[in-house]
Amino acid sequence: MYGIVNKAIEDLVIANFGEDKWEAVKSRSGVDVDFFISNEPYDDDITYQLAGAVGEEMNMPVEKVLEAFGEWWILKTGKEKYGGLMEAGGSNLRDFLINLPIFHNRVMLIYPKLTPPEFKTSHIEANSIHIHYFSKRHGLQEFVRGLLSGLGKMYNTPVEVELIQSRDEGSNHEVFKVSW
Numbered sequence: 295m296y297g298i299v300n301k302a303i304e305d306l307v308i309a310n311f312g313e314d315k316w317e318a319v320k321s322r323s324g325v326d327v328d329f330f331i332s333n334e335p336y337d338d339d340i341t342y343q344l345a346g347a348v349g350e351e352m353n354m355p356v357e358k359v360l361e362a363f364g365e366w367w368i369l370k371t372g373k374e375k376y377g378g379l380m381e382a383g384g385s386n387l388r389d390f391l392i393n394l395p396i397f398h399n400r401v402m403l404i405y406p407k408l409t410p411p412e413f414k415t416s417h418i419e420a421n422s423i424h425i426h427y428f429s430k431r432h433g434l435q436e437f438v439r440g441l442l443s444g445l446g447k448m449y450n451t452p453v454e455v456e457l458i459q460s461r462d463e464g465s466n467h468e469v470f471k472v473s474w
């Protein structure tokens with residue numbers, strides 16, 4: 295994944311726990327990179343190793359790390375570094391989610407070598423929607439849960455995010471029901 299992702303994990307750890315904790319996470323992870331360059335692609339393993347090391351260092355299941363990182367990605371990385379892009383996604387939560395399937399098309403203009411997730415929508419109601427998440431990567435479903443709840447916070451719209459279908463149970467993708 296592009297360095298921006300690893301950099302965001304670094305920012306999350308430093309903002310919440312300080313520089314020393316980040317150094318501890320890095321040495322625990324075995325990742326031998328001094329600093330991440332946002333627009334340079336890195337091996338996915340680096341991201342997984344960092345997330346795993348944060349979990350071990352904080353005594354937290356890695357799923358909880360990924361969920362917290364999803365919220366951070368929306369509320370800090372997205373809103374603060376790519377405010378225009380986030381705003382163009384929609385003027386309210388429902389519109390943003392309806393537009394989600396095409397969101398990474400614009401991200402690809404900034405990061406051309408992106409391997410983006412694929413999203414589809416169904417069951418679009420006044421107060422809920424089903425978000426279908428397809429990915430070549432494994433183990434990121436709790437990251438998606440955090441992203442979806444982060445979007446709720448961004449739009450000041452309290453949400454409930456429910457995983458109703460998953461690759462763990464033999465499906466070929468995850469389905470989240472988002473209600474508000």
Ligand code: HEM
Nearest residue numbers: 295296372376379401405408409410411429430431434441
């Ligand atoms: C300005 C906002 C955003 C930017 C700049 C961005 C950029 C990126 C980048 C660079 C990656 C790593 C993939 C790679 O390097 O190959 C990524 C992955 C991902 N993004 Fe976004 N993204 C944004 C918003 C969102 C939103 C709003 C969602 C969903 C609610 C989302 C869902 C994901 C997921 C789930 C992945 C993991 C990849 C996978 O599952 O295969 N992103 N994004």
